Amino acid sequence: MHMHWDAFVSAVQERGEYPAQEEAERSSRVVLGLLGAHLVGEVRAELAARLPETLALVLLNPLQAHEPLSPERFVRATAAWIEGATEKTATWDVSAVLSVVADVAGEELVRRLLLQLPPGYDLLFGRPQPT
Template sequence: MALRHEAFLDHVKERGEYETVEEAERAARVILGLLGAHLVGEVRAQLAARLPEEFALILLNPLQSAEPLPPERFLRAAAAWIEGAAEHTATWDVSAVLSTVADTAGDDLLGQILLQLPTGYDLLFGRPRPT
């Protein structure tokens, strides 16, 4: 079942230690837009089905990315898109949103998501993989 919009943002706000829900929402929109560009097919559809509708639509109509970005470039892109963010704060933003996504997705779907992403994203989702 999809997480409610408020519940999703409450998790992001708490994890990102944002002062306002608006800040959490801004980060969530950008990061889900970037993430959506990296996922395809059934995996993206399954994740969208578990997200609040507004965020599902962002995931399904993503910002365009010519190629899958390695984690460090993903962080840089997030910093560029999030108003007022710097590269070091983008790490915080990305992990607040993606760890919430990981909880929402569950382990099986997260495993499939990580297979579509370059190496190193497990850390951004807060789920380090044993090497």
């Protein structure tokens, strides 16, 4: 299943409870750029195939990660790319985007994707939880 840009961004906007679509777009680009730097091979290609083209390109041409980021550092990196973000808002942003990614990818692909990531990311692929 391939999801269109509008559907993906709308889902992120709804899940992240963003007032503006631009915020959902920005979170999606940042989070998928960071995620793409952690994924390799078939898993990355399969995920890209299910994403809207714009986001697939972001996933496939990532900012190179020198080392895999722990979930905490992934959140911090997201906060650094989003103007005015804090760790708390960035955790929400990451979950909003990755929970939609999980819906699009399906359970089997998410399971394989988590094998390429440091422990703890399964929580970020769940729905955003108010802290």
